Amino acid sequence: MSDTAPSPAACAACAVTPAAAVLARHDARAQEATILLALPGIDGAVGISAVERTLRGLEGVRAARVNLTQKRVTVTADPGVDPRTLTEALAAAGHEARELDADSLAATKTDRAGRDLLMRLGVAGFAAMNVMLLSVAVWSGAEGATRDLFHWISAAIALPAVLFCGQPFFRAAAAGLRRGQMNMDVPISLAIILASGMSLYETAHGGAHAYFDAAVMLTFFLLAGRYLDHRTRAVARSAAEELAALELPRAARRTASGEETVPLSEIAVGDTVLVRPGGRMPVDGVVIEGESEIDRSLLTGETLPVRAGPGDTVSAGEVTLTGPLALRVTAAGRDSSLHALTDLVAIAESGRANYRPLADRVARLYSPGVHILAALALAGWFLATHDLRLALNVAAAVLIITCPCALALAVPAVTTAASGRLFRRGVLIKSATALERMAEADVVVFDKTGTLTAGTPELEAPWSHDPQALGIAAALAEGSAHPLARALAAAARAQGVAPGAVDALREVPGYGVEALQNGVRVRLGRGDWVGAPAEDATVATTWLKIGAGAPEVFRFTDRLRPGARAAVAGLRAEGLAVRLVSGDAERAVSAMAAELGIDDWTARATPQEKAALIAALGRGGHKVLMVGDGLNDTAALSAAHVSIAPASALDAARVASDMVLVGSDLSALPEARRIAVRATRRIRENFGIAVAYNLVAVPLAMAGLVTPLIAALAMSSSSICVSLNALRVAPPRPDGTPRRAPVAEPIEV
Amino acid sequence: MDVLGYLIPASLLLGGLGLAAFFWTLRSDQYDDPEGDSRRILSDEYDEHPKPDSPNDDRGGS
Known part of the structure; x- marks a missing residue:
């Protein structure tokens, strides 16, 4: 190699991928970056070679090696390679992958x-x-x-x-x-x-x-x-560590000379922080530039996005969906609202502090x-x-x-035997005594948004829409990364409706997308933007307006997570009482409860109320298994006798729980309980x-x-x-059939 | 019983060889991915081929 030591910044791509550049700087050779990806779904020899072949075929990747035991792949790549392109390529090939922070994985x-x-x-x-x-x-x-x-x-x-x-x-x-x-x-x-x-x-x-x-x-x-x-x-x-590594504790700060990526700890009150669409607010702040819709579901359990523009306050942990935002920091780190919730967790921690494991006794x-x-x-x-x-x-x-x-x-x-079995079913045990406590549980409390539901909306009754209108809506939706737009485009594809031809497409952050179709202005977005009548505010909707015609509504429901039905039925068969506690609006919660056959449900619960409910159950002599993902659940998760969070949960929720569900399928829960018993x-x-x-x-x-x-x-x-x-924890199956109870479950697309 | 004088050192030596082999496997990371290694033998890909020149090396002349 004639090239001795090009600095990482010498490549143009590095300027836009600060995370990769940081990783590269950690590498003494500064010639290659090591990227770690979690592969929760990988299985078998075919999976190994497929993942490795996919990654090796990508530009800039030098080597890729799958570790099946840890369900991880280590990629050695050029410094400029963006981990996101790797995960996208793997997702396109049908493999679920998540980026890990190589720095915080002190595996050695x-x-x-x-x-x-x-x-x-x-x-x-x-x-x-x-x-x-x-x-x-x-x-x-x-x-x-x-x-x-x-x-x-x-x-x-x-x-x-x-x-x-x-x-x-x-x-x-x-x-x-x-x-x-x-x-x-x-x-x-x-x-x-x-x-x-x-x-x-x-x-x-x-x-x-x-x-x-x-x-x-x-x-x-x-x-x-x-x-x-x-x-x-x-x-x-x-x-x-791996779960902690999913969240990169960095923020983009605006400086006189442009923009720099700094660790969260260096952000001070008064700084200006930039958040890109799809990004999570690292701090509490006031919007000073940009318009967007923000998703607060992880904090409050609300499914409907909220609009935010200059002057609005946002809290750490919320996600901006459509437009980039510039925030003036009002509270960072210990003072942020995210941390206030963590304090709540510290108070609730006593729930299982007095549990003494069998071995100790x-x-x-x-x-x-x-x-x-x-x-x-x-x-x-x-x-x-x-x-x-x-x-x-x-x-x-x-x-x-x-x-x-x-x-x-x-x-x-x-x-070892039990956790090996659970790992194969996609359940990670974080606490040594979690199995014992899981076996004692007699009540299970589910959170709704992001736990029983996948947290991604789905178009309601796509067949009821005129295919032509749906085609135009899909064409507009293709131009936006908003979850509702993506769900609309996916639904149109599933219906076999081809996107109509539109031009001059542009996204108006915080409102929607507009374009010209044969010279007629078409708009897809918020009701008040297209002049639609006021609707029930508890349902996610988007509106399509073609020219001067009457706007057409598209309603969305929150999709059930795969295996949710089987999980509820299976846990009930194990003799556990099932409850649903959500911070979401009454209508959405009752609909979900009816769908799953849960009689005992609570809506509009604040984080404090959730924790109090769990504590009350605990005082009543019950051992509660809490399954939740949001920040609003963290206190409840810690107050419960034993708790499980899905891997898609926010950092704090995963830290507070004893087990983590790596896959997206909830049907592993009853089996986890059986294995624990x-x-x-x-x-x-x-x-x-x-x-x-x-x-x-x-x-x-x-x-x-x-x-x-x-x-x-x-x-x-x-x-x-x-x-x-x-x-004998895992007895041989007598007839070779899966031991999971065959639960009749409608196909969930 | 004189034969013990040869047999005991010989058996210890052979056992020691086994121990040394174990240390070698330990040092060459052979216990990092037992699950994956047992499957890799089923892969029909030949993974020992010389590494192709990465695109970065082509750009490196400047």
Whole structure:
């Protein structure tokens, strides 16, 4: 390459894609940008090659690699490439894609911790296998010098392995002790250290019993549990990061020399911020230039767009639909109305703060119990025999036997199996205890706009319109990015109506689109703009006026999200009561409730009222599952016992919820609930197995009857039982048919 | 029992080789996408071809 280092700004395209330029600057080589895209719907080998082929065929893309495990694609591209062109190309090829902020995905850090654990797990496995083989010789009766030789070789392998592999436990135990807490890691560390130490002492004195194999195997099983736990958490965390990365916290500020893109934190009151059509207001402000319609559905749940012009105030989180706006900032960051809602969330947070996960409840009993038992064994044997060496041996055996291998695997093995299944159904778990809480829920509260509905309008009864008028309307609608216009154009296409020929098309921001058809002025837009009679203000409408003729109305309904019916029916079949709470107008809410067969609905609920309703249900002894997407839902989401937000939800709503629905299909909800119930049952069974095993093994250990062979057998069998039980979270389907209840659902286009 | 003198080091060496191989797979990112890697073998695309010159390189002479 003759070109050594062109600055990113050297290409013309960079000036208009500041986000890509910022990413490029982070790259030391400044030659290529890394773009990350989320692919929630990708599946199978065909999907991989199709996505990669589509991306590689695009201008400026150098390499694309799909990661099916994370459902993500990493694209290496020229600095000028706009991520939006990539997502559009993928959407055209039938793959749903969303841009991710590569900066906020600190994936490398998480990976390193996981890799570290995996390496320790590998070393522990290697040591366990070898020490176990050497122990077989001892168990089968090696004596004298041979036994000592095998013990010494075992020690040479086991001691360094235990010291290296046990570090995560030692560190966690030390941290716990420093805080004055007795966590699970304390008995674990004590068991490992005491077992290795006693075995070394026995070996040096030619003793018959050495627990090297037990010490290494303990480490191995515990690390396996720890690794599974870490993986589940890492997936959840990366999901959370990924969702955070969907929102780029940047704003376009107007300066004397033009326009610059700056992080949101640098915006101050009095600045002028530019928002393009389709963009979200980053701050609270007053419009100083431009006309547009703004969509406040995420803040209030209203479906109808509101007009905004100079002098109107807008709040952070609202979306401008038709025209670009220039705002004078009145409040940014902490002071903005967006943040005020977050404060509401902080107050509501207490809803589940006092939930104690199953594992904690068990650990609280377990940790002191183990120490008391071991101390009793030590004291008892010492008093009875006055042989400290024997007493220490028995105490070590008790610690090894009670070491919570099966307990450590009981929860992570189940959550790993369950969250893997949920992930395949498009549900991400953000909180470790979400499954348990989901299983307890008995009331589900749905939000309407954006949750049960897709948040995109649909033309009502397109067949009732004159095809010619529809054609002209579609031609006009093609000229606008307004959601109603897009819905109109799509409906015309679906009806097989070709757009009529128009010229001199222009959009009048905030009003509509106008053009000339055969020299006659045609307009599509707001009722008051085309001189239409006043209509019911709760229905989204747009009007078409041809020349001097009477304006024709097009009404729109909010489209149901796919699977909404199945979700409501399925959750009801699971025994949950279903409620609908929305901030939208009464008429729209009651229509939706009737359509879905929900009797219990509330309209025009403010965010405070929503949260209060949830809290009241909670006080009434109910465990509420809240499903919502808007900012007006965030407080309710946090107040609920467990909450789910769709991926299309606003950042704050996703942060406040425990699970995120990645796909757009709501029918995953009943299955998520079923999986949660089953997973919780498995966790309880696992605790049962672990307790039963201890009930048998502990008396033996206290009686001093446990040999290293028995310890090894008991430990591995209980751990394997627990792991196998965990895998039953997803039982095989007997007849190969999907287990989802076949719910008759009309086709939703 | 003298044979132990050879067999034990030999078995440790072989086990060590396995461990080294595991470290190698760990370092070469082979656990990053287990799901995708298992499907990729079904793809009929040959992905080891030399990377085509990207358009940027053509523009780079200026």
